[in-house]
Amino acid sequence: MRVIAGRLGGRILRAPRGAITRPTAALVREALFALLGDISGARVLDLFAGSGALGIEALSREAAEVLFVERDRRASGVLMGNLRALGLTPPQARVFRGEALAALRSARRQREKYDLILIDPPYAQGRRWEPQLRELLPDVLSARGRVAIESDRRQALELALPLAIERRYGQTLVRIYEAGTEMAAAEVKETGAEQREPTERFQGHGAP
16 A cells, blocks of 8 residues: 555555554545645544545645544554654654543543544444544534544445535545534634643554
């Protein structure tokens, strides 16, 4: 598996062994970032990160920073190995080793806002997180933020946000949601809200 384009294009990525994680196919990854367009300077949240392929692709295409979220110990070890090999370090690349929903709740408490949220859950389990994702995602999305979801087309995740783009690649469905206009208006009115970095269960790349 390789980084597709950008400053890290062509660099090799390791993928976790076994069926716990499912790396995004290169074709779908390339199509997704073509749909997203320019993401330079974006603050990105990569939920269910696995090997980190999506978040690393975002950094390669000049995203400002990525928070990678992965609960599986083996997968997070591979993820941190990929980051080390590519010279990606905090604050540009950070790892939250824990549940995706815990990371979202932490971000909400800390008033973190992201311009792009990447969601690629295990296909067989994706729908189980739908109610909580619908509740939590709007609170951590910036005024003009987007949520990109890859899922099995038979178990598509539905969010309570405007759907901007939908594409099907075989059995894979890609959806890109956008922040609603009411969210943009609310964020403009916010004043004095300091943004602080989440502190829960973060690990440096050299952590065991």
